[in-house]
Every structure is written in structure tokens, then in C-alpha cells.
Amino acid sequence: MKKKQRVSIKDISTELGISITTISFIINKKAKNRISDEVIKKVEDYIKKVGYKPNTSAQTLRTGKTKTIVFMAEDISDPFFSAVAKEMEEIAYKNGYKMIYCSTENDKERASELISLFQDRQVDAFIITPPENFQQEIQELIAQKNEVVMLFDRRYTTTDHSYVILNNFNGAKTAAEKLIASGCLNVAYVGLASDFSCMSERLEGYKDAIKNHQSQPISLLLPFKDVKSKAGRTQFKNLLDQHKNIDGILFATNGLAINGLKGLKELNKKIPDELAVITFDDRDLFELHSPSISVLSQPVPALATELIKGTLQLLKGKNGPNETFQKILPGKLITRDSCNLGVYD
Amino acid sequence: MKKKQRVSIKDISTELGISITTISFIINKKAKNRISDEVIKKVEDYIKKVGYKPNTSAQTLRTGKTKTIVFMAEDISDPFFSAVAKEMEEIAYKNGYKMIYCSTENDKERASELISLFQDRQVDAFIITPPENFQQEIQELIAQKNEVVMLFDRRYTTTDHSYVILNNFNGAKTAAEKLIASGCLNVAYVGLASDFSCMSERLEGYKDAIKNHQSQPISLLLPFKDVKSKAGRTQFKNLLDQHKNIDGILFATNGLAINGLKGLKELNKKIPDELAVITFDDRDLFELHSPSISVLSQPVPALATELIKGTLQLLKGKNGPNETFQKILPGKLITRDSCNLGVYD
DNA sequence: ATGAAAGCGCTAACAT
DNA sequence: ATGTTAGCGCTTTCAT
Numbered sequence: 001m002k003k004k005q006r007v008s009i010k011d012i013s014t015e016l017g018i019s020i021t022t023i024s025f026i027i028n029k030k031a032k033n034r035i036s037d038e039v040i041k042k043v044e045d046y047i048k049k050v051g052y053k054p055n056t057s058a059q060t061l062r063t064g065k066t067k068t069i070v071f072m073a074e075d076i077s078d079p080f081f082s083a084v085a086k087e088m089e090e091i092a093y094k095n096g097y098k099m100i101y102c103s104t105e106n107d108k109e110r111a112s113e114l115i116s117l118f119q120d121r122q123v124d125a126f127i128i129t130p131p132e133n134f135q136q137e138i139q140e141l142i143a144q145k146n147e148v149v150m151l152f153d154r155r156y157t158t159t160d161h162s163y164v165i166l167n168n169f170n171g172a173k174t175a176a177e178k179l180i181a182s183g184c185l186n187v188a189y190v191g192l193a194s195d196f197s198c199m200s201e202r203l204e205g206y207k208d209a210i211k212n213h214q215s216q217p218i219s220l221l222l223p224f225k226d227v228k229s230k231a232g233r234t235q236f237k238n239l240l241d242q243h244k245n246i247d248g249i250l251f252a253t254n255g256l257a258i259n260g261l262k263g264l265k266e267l268n269k270k271i272p273d274e275l276a277v278i279t280f281d282d283r284d285l286f287e288l289h290s291p292s293i294s295v296l297s298q299p300v301p302a303l304a305t306e307l308i309k310g311t312l313q314l315l316k317g318k319n320g321p322n323e324t325f326q327k328i329l330p331g332k333l334i335t336r337d338s339c340n341l342g343v344y345d
Numbered sequence: 346m347k348k349k350q351r352v353s354i355k356d357i358s359t360e361l362g363i364s365i366t367t368i369s370f371i372i373n374k375k376a377k378n379r380i381s382d383e384v385i386k387k388v389e390d391y392i393k394k395v396g397y398k399p400n401t402s403a404q405t406l407r408t409g410k411t412k413t414i415v416f417m418a419e420d421i422s423d424p425f426f427s428a429v430a431k432e433m434e435e436i437a438y439k440n441g442y443k444m445i446y447c448s449t450e451n452d453k454e455r456a457s458e459l460i461s462l463f464q465d466r467q468v469d470a471f472i473i474t475p476p477e478n479f480q481q482e483i484q485e486l487i488a489q490k491n492e493v494v495m496l497f498d499r500r501y502t503t504t505d506h507s508y509v510i511l512n513n514f515n516g517a518k519t520a521a522e523k524l525i526a527s528g529c530l531n532v533a534y535v536g537l538a539s540d541f542s543c544m545s546e547r548l549e550g551y552k553d554a555i556k557n558h559q560s561q562p563i564s565l566l567l568p569f570k571d572v573k574s575k576a577g578r579t580q581f582k583n584l585l586d587q588h589k590n591i592d593g594i595l596f597a598t599n600g601l602a603i604n605g606l607k608g609l610k611e612l613n614k615k616i617p618d619e620l621a622v623i624t625f626d627d628r629d630l631f632e633l634h635s636p637s638i639s640v641l642s643q644p645v646p647a648l649a650t651e652l653i654k655g656t657l658q659l660l661k662g663k664n665g666p667n668e669t670f671q672k673i674l675p676g677k678l679i680t681r682d683s684c685n686l687g688v689y690d
Numbered sequence: 691a692t693g694a695a696a697g698c699g700c701t702a703a704c705a706t
Numbered sequence: 707a708t709g710t711t712a713g714c715g716c717t718t719t720c721a722t
Binding site for chain 1: 698699700701702
């Protein structure tokens with residue numbers, strides 16, 4: 001098999017005896033009312049025959065546009081983020097856009113480096129789940145107006161920007177209410193010590209749900225680095241030790257839940273008999289777990305669809321450069337055995 | 346904040362009164378013994394000061410090289426593949442290469458489309474876990490010699506190509522032997538009905554381990570589409586029904602294991618008392634599962650390192666265009682409760 | 691030791 | 707309705 005040689009517009013031009021311009025117009029669908037149908041057909045047929053594909057680098061060099069969207073997730077190997085990524089890619093491709101993924105690892109420095117890297121490569125849009133303490137950088141990125149900027153999963157209330165997020169307040173409230181309805185008298189909240197809007201919103205939702213049911217909220221806020229660590233587990237166990245009356249736990253992320261379940265296993269706590277459990281973000285392991293774990297699941301397809309829809313809309317930019325796209329979507333409570341005390345209902 | 350305007354070589358040239366050529370040489374480290382140290386320093390300082398970054402599209406247009414490697418996994422959201430992807434990206438970036446990811450979903454058509462898509466975008470190398478019945482396409486891709494081609498996880502014994510894979514035979518053998526050593530008298534194998542080399546190698550490893558211990562192998566080979574389906578689970582349950590004496594199972598993939606565990610749960614089978622279990626590919630859920638599941642884990646960092654090392658070596662191409670890179674790495678048995686009968690040892 | 695200039699493939703303003 | 711042409715930023719051959 002021989003090396004395939006790419007066909008260029010120039011090749012088509014010489015072969016068909018038609019000027020480069022005409023061909024370019026036809027390729028870019030700008031031929032209407034300019035070029036004769038006959039020529040259009042001739043060119044289109046030839047293009048199909050030889051399988052011509054425009055050279056992306058040349059297009060980019062000329063237009064300054066790459067038709068590329070970057071998705072900077074906290075961790076692209078996390079099932080939640082990778083599921084969203086997959087859904088988005090599908091839609092992006094259909095609209096002639098490519099997607100690139102990367103992970104910030106919730107690290108400011110790394111996120112800044114990545115942004116600068118992709119700016120060098122002239123991407124058209126950023127979809128970002130910002131790391132902590134990143135508001136300043138996001139603000140600057142938006143102000144430069146070189147790329148469309150869309151935040152995901154987290155937002156800043158003091159900056160005007162585009163975002164797609166879960167209704168965290170309602171989600172946490174629903175989950176906590178479910179624990180209460182299952183008979184829990186003392187529901188604890190295990191969350192992240194973080195400036196993420198989603199985290200404070202979840203905590204508030206929990207507080208709102210329990211405010212008329214128990215004397216005071218019980219919460220443990222772990223630093224990001226301890227989510228999966230033994231140290232985090234120890235803190236969690238201490239919490240249970242200090243509050244012997246805890247009979248329900250709401251975990252704010254699936255990572256916290258996994259580590260928490262490990263801790264409960266180490267303590268030989270029986271779920272749901274001694275302790276009912278609900279966590280944010282569904283994962284296949286939660287269904288398989290003994291007992292199966294109830295979750296407040298995020299609507300992955302809807303989130304992905306809105307993210308891309310919004311980003312593409314902003315890329316078209318019909319409403320000026322200061323347009324924003326903001327969407328808050330409801331989560332869904334999936335009840336499984338971990339909160340089935342059967343006390344009521 | 347104002348729009349950042351990119352600096353070009355021309356800008357530097359006008360600003361410093363030095364020719365474009367000279368500057369290009371300096372940037373590309375081709376200035377040795379050509380340009381005076383004084384000029385080199387002047388240019389380098391200025392570049393650092395203004396933060397000049399070459400325009401990737403122009404470079405690509407000119408050289409035909411993109412410094413980009415594509416990783417086409419079966420499913421990039423699968424924890425195993427995404428872990429490998431993450432490791433590779435790190436090393437690739439350090440060597441000046443970018444990585445792009447995508448999923449074939451084990452679909453021939455889709456894989457072909459993706460290859461053609463990335464050929465249009467002129468990537469420099471493909472790292473591929475081919476879908477089924479894809480040998481022909483891989484052969485053609487290699488023959489074209491436009492890109493470096495490296496296979497991962499699967500190889501073809503009748504085609505000469507580069508690959509990095511697990512030692513599947515030894516892995517399966519070790520796992521099956523462990524089940525036997527744990528006291529199992531009738532070990533079954535649940536695998537994929539597939540032409541993947543890894544699948545036949547695992548089956549052979551299993552057969553080799555049990556050949557002197559039980560009268561005959563017991564195996565169930567499911568089609569890819571039934572790995573996660575209820576139909577697959579039903580077939581699995583039927584197997585157990587037909588062979589009441591099965592007391593050990595080796596699952597060939599983590600997907601099969603997850604579905605199998607669901608099936609065992611539905612049947613109320615006690616692990617490891619009634620049935621010992623080992624599966625390929627570790628996942629966090631296996632450690633958390635009750636009981637925790639023993640696994641034959643793949644050496645993710647080593648696999649990723651070899652993949653990238655090999656690909657970069659081939660990209661340098663010092664040993665001619667027909668050079669290949671082939672590596673088979675050993676897996677590691679992680680013993681947990683699912684095969685702890687404590688009969689021996 | 692340094693520079694001039696061609697050309698990669700494409701788009702679009704400007705002819706005709 | 708169709709064509710000519712400049713130029714995007716860069717690498718590299720060939721002068722000087």
C-alpha cells in the first residue's frame with residue numbers, strides 16, 4: 001500500500017479547471033446565488049470522489065478558529081466527569097467541533113498552566129470545573145474575550161458568567177428529607193471543606209431539611225486531600241464516636257461516600273439498621289454494594305446537552321460578546337436499600 | 346482587561362531588528378555554530394520577556410507534523426483505560442506531545458471513522474485497542490506509513506506490529522492456580538466470545554492451570570453486547586445451574602465480574618464459602634465489596650510508560666520505518682477475601 | 691554569521 | 707458568475 005497523498009483545493013482546481021475561490025466558496029457553503037448549480041455539482045461530485053478533506057491547520061492559520069472545545073474537569077477519569085465528557089463529544093462532533101479533555105486535579109497551578117497551554121493552541125471555548133480559589137483567574141479569562149468560557153458543576157455568585165450546574169440545594173434537601181422520612185432522628189452531613197458553590201449549597205440544603213427535626217446540624221467538612229485518605233476516614237469515625245446518636249448520613253460526593261463506607265465497614269456498622277446512608281452522584285458500585293446505596297444522581301445527559309448547547313450558542317455569538325448562558329438542573333433521588341428502614345411509607 | 350495579542354516571529358524581528366530566519370533558528374535550537382551567542386541571548390531574553398509561543402497551526406502547516414498522539418481506547422470512561430490515559434498524558438506532555446482520547450465502543454465502523462477523522466487532522470501516532478474483526482484495517486493503517494501505530498491490550502499474531510500488552514496467559518494461569526490452591530475443585534472461566542488475543546490467551550492460561558486438577562474445563566464465553574446485560578446474567582446463572590459443582594470462578598474482565606456478582610447476589614450465593622471468585626482488572630469497588638474481591642491487576646503505570654516510550658521511540662524513527670516495539674508485562678495477583686477459604690496456606 | 695524568499699493550504703476582499 | 711491575489715506564521719533552502 002502506497003502513502004496516501006492529501007488532495008488540496010489547488011489540486012481540485014487544476015484537475016477541474018475551476019478557480020480556487022469558486023471551490024472554496026462551494027466547500028464553505030457560500031456558493032448560493034454566486035456559483036452556477038452546474039459548477040457546484042461538478043465540484044461536489046469530485047470532492048466526494050477523491051475524498052477531499054480541508055487541511056485543518058491551514059484553516060486555523062487563516063481564520064484563527066480551531067473549532068475545538070476544551071473540557072477541563074477536576075478529574076476526567078472520575079466516572080461522573082467522563083460520562084459527561086462522552087455525551088458532550090457526541091453532540092460537539094455533530095456540530096463540527098472537536099473536544100479535548102484534561103484534568104485539573106483540583107490544582108490551581110496546573111489549571112493555569114493548562115489554560116495557557118490551550119490558549120497557545122487557540123481553542124475556541126473552555127468548559128471548566130474550576131479548582132479552588134480560582135475565581136480571579138476565571139474572571140481574567142472571561143475578560144480577555146478570546147474564548148468562550150463556560151463553568152460546570154461550580155459557579156461564582158459574585159462574578160457574571162455562564163454555567164450549568166445541578167440544583168444542589170434542592171438535591172441535598174431532598175436527600176436529607178428522605179433520610180428523615182425513613183425514620184432517622186439524627187442526620188449527619190459529610191462534605192468538603194471548600195469554596196465551591198456546590199458544597200455550600202449542599203450543606204445549606206441539608207440544614208434546611210433538618211432544621212425542624214433535630215436540635216442542630218451535625219457536619220464534618222473534610223479537606224480535599226483527605227477525601228480518599230485514611231486520615232479522612234479517621235476523622236469520620238471520630239465524628240461517629242462523638243455523636244453516638246447519628247442514625248443517618250448524607251455524603252456530599254461519591255468519593256466521600258466510598259471512604260465513608262470503608263470506615264463503616266471497619267466499625268462493623270450495619271446499614272441501614274444502625275445507620276441509613278445517601279450520597280451524591282451515582283456509580284455502578286453503589287447498586288452492587290451490600291446493601292445497595294441510595295443516591296442523589298445528577299442528570300448526566302441533560303447536563304452534557306445543556307453544556308454543549310450553551311457553549312455552541314455563545315460561540316455563534318449572535319447576542320454580542322457579553323451574552324451568558326446559565327442553567328440549573330434538578331437531580332434525582334434513587335432510593336435503594338441503604339435508607340430503607342421501612343419505618344414510614 | 347484587553348485582548349491579548351499574540352506575538353509572532355515577525356513582531357520579534359521588527360522589534361529587535363533581526364531577521365526572521367535567525368530567530369527561527371534560535372527558537373528551534375538550530376543556532377549552534379551559526380548564530381553569535383550575543384544575538385542568541387538577545388532573542389531568548391526577548392522571547393521570555395514577551396512570552397512568545399509559536400503558532401501551532403503554522404508549524405503544522407509547514408512541517409506536516411502535529412506533535413499529537415491519539416489514544417483510541419475501547420471505552421475511555423472505563424477506569425482501566427482512563428487510568429492508562431492519564432499516565433500517558435503526563436509523559437507525552439513532558440516530551441512536547443499532546444494527547445487526544447476517544448472511544449471505539451468496540452465498534453468497527455466507529456473505529457474506522459475515528460481513524461479517518463484523525464488522519465484528516467494529521468496526528469503523528471495512533472495508540473489503539475482495536476475492536477473486533479479489525480485486523481485488516483490495522484494492517485492497512487500500518488502499511489500507509491503516515492502515522493506510527495501502536496496496539497494496546499490486544500495484538501495480532503499473524504501481523505507484524507508494535508504492541509504493549511499484559512501477559513494474559515500467565516495472569517490467568519496464576520489466578521486459576523490460586524483458586525485451586527484455595528481449595529476449589531471445579532473452577533469455571535467466564536470470558537468474552539471474541540477474537541481478541543487477550544481473551545484466547547486468558548482462556549488458555551486457565552485451561553493450563555486446571556488441566557491436572559479437574560476432569561475438564563468449564564467455560565462460558567459471552568458476546569460483547571451481553572457483558573453488562575441481563576441476558577448475560579441469565580446465561581451465567583444457567584451455567585451455575587448446569588454445573589452444580591462449580592466452586593470457583595475466574596472472570597476475564599471487570600465488566601463480566603460486576604455482572605456476575607450481581608447474578609451471584611440474586612442467587613444468594615455465599616462468597617467465598619460456596620464459591621470463590623477472582624477477576625481480571627482491579628477497581629475500587631472490588632476492595633469495598635462484601636466480601637472484597639481478589640483480582641489479577643494490570644500494572645497500569647508500567648503499561649502506560651511502555652506505551653508512550655515505545656511510541657516516542659518510533660516517532661523518532663532512528664531505526665527506519667519498519668521498526669517495531671513489542672512489550673509483554675506481567676500482572677499481579679492481589680488476594681482478598683473472595684478466595685480466602687483458608688483450606689491450604 | 692545572517693538574511694531573503696518561497697511556499698505549506700486556505701479564506702475573503704477585491705477585481706472582472 | 708467566476709477569478710486573482712494577499713497573507714495567516716512558520717521552516718528551510720539558498721544566497722550573501
